[in-house]
Amino acid sequence: MLISVQALRALAAWAVVCHHFMQIFFDFHPSGPVGRFFTEKGAVGVDVFFVISGLVIYLSTVDKDIPAGRFMLNRVIRIVPAYWLYTLVMGLLVVVAQPLLPHQVxxxxxxxxxxxxxxxENPGGYGLYPTLNVGWTLNYEMLFYVLFSMVFLFQQRLRPLILAAxxxxxxxxxxxxxxxxxxxxxxxxYEFLLGIFVGVMYRRGWISERLWLPLIAIGAALFTIDHLQPAPRIINWGLPSAxxxxxxxxxxxxxxxxxxLKTMGDCSYSVYLxxxxxxxxxWLVSERYGVNPYLVFAVCVPVIALGAWLSYEWIEKGLYRRMKGWLDQRRASKEAALS
Structure with missing residues (x-):
């Protein structure tokens, strides 16, 4: 994986962290320009995630004929264990902390x-959100994986068009x-498609190594995001993210x-969850003991970082390798028995 993409994945995750800090502690009522930016634009980290997801899935499968079931199984064992764990923890937190979390049901x-x-519909009454609220993006990810798995039935040159359709x-x-x-x-x-297009550009050598032009492009993209509302999302935030x-x-x-930077990118999924x-x-500590929210956030940041690293090492990477090794062993045993 490209270190630059991993670094960007980490930045996107922490932008979402800051966005939700403004939501949970200040109900999206910022007191300064930085708070305003993360309140109104921090969610663009999700758009960057989706573009990167399309890029990574494309680059990891191009020129490969992978059975649809195997592709989906690999994605499931990579995504599901950590998500299920933190969904369970969130459910327990909501049950234990009621009525201190009145909007969480x-x-x-x-x-x-x-x-x-x-x-x-979330029983809290605030829309189509799962128990672990950030999991709404994973519903789109799983849709993308299901559709992507089906395009392996077609010639490679047709796959992006079929997926788009x-x-x-x-x-x-x-x-x-x-x-x-x-x-x-x-x-x-459609931002997944943007990521696939970026992957095509990279594979064909259309992305040259430069310094100042990319930095200018990043500045222009951030300026665009800052001055546009998210709708239509694919145009106003998706294209600048790409x-x-x-x-x-x-x-x-x-x-x-x-x-x-690679390590931070590796941990970004766990940071997000x-x-x-x-x-x-x-927030519960801040409300109960009157601690300054920014002081609490200063403590939360290293806790999130350390917890995400442990989560990546033990759950994402460790459990994934064990499960994939077991599945590969079973597959090899079946193939040996049939030969």
Whole structure:
């Protein structure tokens, strides 16, 4: 994996952390320009995530004929264990901390649907959010994985077009007509296609190694994001996010020796899942003991970072390797028995 992409993944995760800090501690009422930026624009970290996800999935599967079931199984064992764990912890926190978290409600139906990546109305009454609120993005990720797994049935040159057609059918036909959940009627799903296009550019050598031009492009993209509302998402935030990803790839020669950036990128998924739990715990401490929110946040940041690193090492990487090794061993045994 490109160190530059890993670094950007880490920055995107921490932008979302700051966004949710403003939400949980200040109810999105910022007191300064930095707070305003993260309140209004911190969610763009999700857009960057989606572009990177399309890029990574494309680069990891290009020129490979992978059975759809194997692709999905690999994605499931990579994504699901950590998500299920933190969804369970969030459910327990909501139960234990009531009524201190009046807007957080959990019931068995929404909890099970959350685990199955099925969009449903949150019992707290604030929309189509799972028990672990940030999991809404994973519902889109799983849709992308399911559709991507199906394109392996077709020639490689046709796969992006077929995937685009499938996303269009679900988002702009089925979603907007009400035949599937309105959750999917969101043009944010097309950002996965932007990531695939970036992957095509990278594979064909269209992204050259530079310094000043990428930095200017990043500045222009951030300026655009800061001055535009998120809708239409694919245009106003998706395209600038793709520009940022391309620019960061151009900066790879200047970043490839910074192993810490790779580690931060490795931990970004756990940062994303874990941070709301830590922030809610910090908010409870702040409310009960009157501690300054920024002081609490200063404590939350290293807790999130350390917890995410442990989560990556023990759950994401460790459990994934054990499960994948066991599955590969079973597959090899079956193939040997049939030969």
């Amino acid at each position: 959990v019931d068995w139906q929404s909890f099970v649907l959350s685990l199955l990546f099925i969009p449903s 499938a996303l269009f059918a679900i988002t702009d036909v089925l979603g907007r007509s009400g035949l599937v959940s309105r959750f999917y009627a969101n043009d944010i799903v 520009v940022i990803v391309v620019a960061c790839i151009s900066l790879e020669p200047y970043l490839r020796n910074y192993r810490l 874990l941070h709301v739990l830590v922030l809610y715990a910090g």
